[in-house]
Amino acid sequence: MAVEKNAKTYTTFPPEVASVAAARRFVGETLRGWGVDDVDDAMLLTSELVTNAIVHAGTEVEVVCELVGGQVRVEVHDRHQARRVPVPGDQVSGRGLLFPETLAISWGVTYGQGGKNVWFTVPGIGATEHPPPPPPREEIISAPQAARPTVDQLAQRTAQAAQDILGADCVYVLLADDDAELSLRATAGVRPEGAALEIGLEGAPVGGRGVYADLGGSPYNLPALQAAGIRSLVTAPFTVDGRAIGLLIAASRDPGHFIEADVERLQEIADRQAPSMERARLMELERARRGWLGFLAEASSMLAGTLDQQMTMALVSQLIVPRLATWCAVFTVRDTDLASPAYAWHADETMVADLRTLLEQLPPAPPPAEPGPWEGFTPAPAGDLPETAHRVTGDVAHVFPLLARGRKIGMLVVGGPKGARFTRDALELTEDLAGRAALAIDNARLYEEQADMSRTLQRSLLPPDIPTVPGLDVAVVYEPAGEHSEVGGDFYDVFSVGTRWRFAIGDVCGTGPEAAAVTGLARQALRILGRENHSIPEVLERLNALILDEGTRARFLTLLHGELEDLGEGRFRVTYATAGHPPPLFLSPSGLVKAEEDSDLMLGVFPDATFTVRTEILKPGHLLMGFTDGVTERRRGKQLLGDDGGLERILEGCVDLNAGAVGAKVMRAVRGFSVEPSHDDMALIVLRVEE
Structure with missing residues (x-):
């Protein structure tokens, strides 16, 4: 059971219930409770120390956690004085305390009258108190480290140590990668030109050891060393758990420099350093693989x-x-x-x-x-x-x-x-x-x-170009919403019927192929029925029947359809009807905007729908503007552009502008009304009587 006292937490594990898992859990929970983010190293080191205490001491085990000076100090106490702790360099089985040597900032062993404690420190959080004075001790073994060494750093230390001990001209540390291919990781001493990069081990597998006074008799193919004047070498494999992980080579220009005793000396160096290098290599590999996973996730996001x-x-x-x-x-x-x-x-x-x-x-x-x-x-x-x-x-x-x-x-x-x-x-x-x-x-x-x-289909649903109407300035604007892969539901058309001209602007419910089918049906029916001299109401009634005949495939359609007749002297009679569509706006040269309030039923709903015709006279300078609801329903928060006559106010500022300029000005105002992208198609048709 844990008890907190003076920023320390203690727990006791009697011998009969001593548990590495319980110690790990205790340390992890304690450190997380203090706000320490990275607890993995502390938990791993605790496992190692508690395991040593259980195996070698066999007494009650006590674990102490302390937050001191911005670092976490963990101590593992046992009650057996005589049992010494296996440390790096001791001729004992197992890893000893190689993990603390590699992972901890510092570590040590304190021997006292009642037993001993093995401790280590790892990074923690902000300092909570000044470090206490060290307790009395009979012996302290300490290995302070500024940072966790990398594989290359450990390999370089190994190469330097081997050169110093054997007096070699050069030492090479080669480690196997995941493909079991040897690669040069560190050198010490004289580096023969080219040899450092082209060791080129071929022939016998990694694992050989011995003295080679004549390179010609070596099981390894070392042409670069031979070319550089190296005449003798001694080799020792790095092994971990009986598995070869690399090779340590010491070389000399003297054919008789090495003796058989050098093999054992080199092997001792390799055996002492192999676990640390393998541990560092595995950690390096794990970091690399985590990095690759992050890379793949980032790549997938970018590709999507x-x-x-x-x-x-x-x-x-x-x-x-x-x-x-x-x-x-x-x-x-x-x-x-x-x-x-x-x-x-x-x-x-x-x-x-x-x-x-x-x-x-x-x-x-x-x-x-x-x-x-x-x-x-x-x-x-x-x-x-x-x-x-x-x-x-x-x-x-x-x-x-x-x-x-x-x-x-x-x-x-x-x-x-x-x-x-x-x-x-x-x-x-x-x-x-x-x-x-x-x-x-x-x-x-x-x-x-x-x-x-979709673009091809969209083009087929709109007129290829706007015809020239004598006495009228005509302009259209069309902007589909959404992706380019979708066919919009808005459409427009201007076409002649004898001496008169008809125009239409409509909005089919929805987008996609179903909406395109109704758009194509409506546009072709308007032209055919108009050229057969059917009146505006008759055209709408017949189109309503055609849409209803489509059954469940049909989509509702709102439509403004009208006819322009030249009366001479610059005047045009406009006859139009609205089927569920916003009525057109009329602008006079004085800046007065006029609009009807009512609209008849949309098409494709009721078979007996009827439609009312309205008439206006357009004089020089007057214009008519038809639009779809994507224009008036442009949204900014809870406000719509069409609220409180918003579109009418925009049109009031278009006096004396030609049809194209009116369309451009209105659409600029619509786009500027909101920063959000439009979720509905927008279409305008502007008909202005020339002056």
């Missing part, structure tokens, strides 16, 4: 943020370069099953043009079924090559199929300079990214195809 196909391919390439490869190329499948280059990017921007030129000269090829090496530039493409093409043609490359919805839509190729090696982690990450990229590219392709069809 665009539906432009070319932009998506550019984004994929620039996510890969230079994190995972020196260059990247995206190939896509077009009209055949063969893939051709669509985008390429290089870390060296001066080489992008050369890379694209080379890729374009490759013959189209089917995407591969599985990831693997790519030999596209071997042999080099035929034709006129850039002078700098050799900088790319010798590169190492890998190819990944782009699969989306069970189809091969292309392939992704990544490359690096000659001699470069792609690690297994890098290839797996690229393959994962290729899968996400394929779906993003295919989504963008489908969206572009749908958007193109």
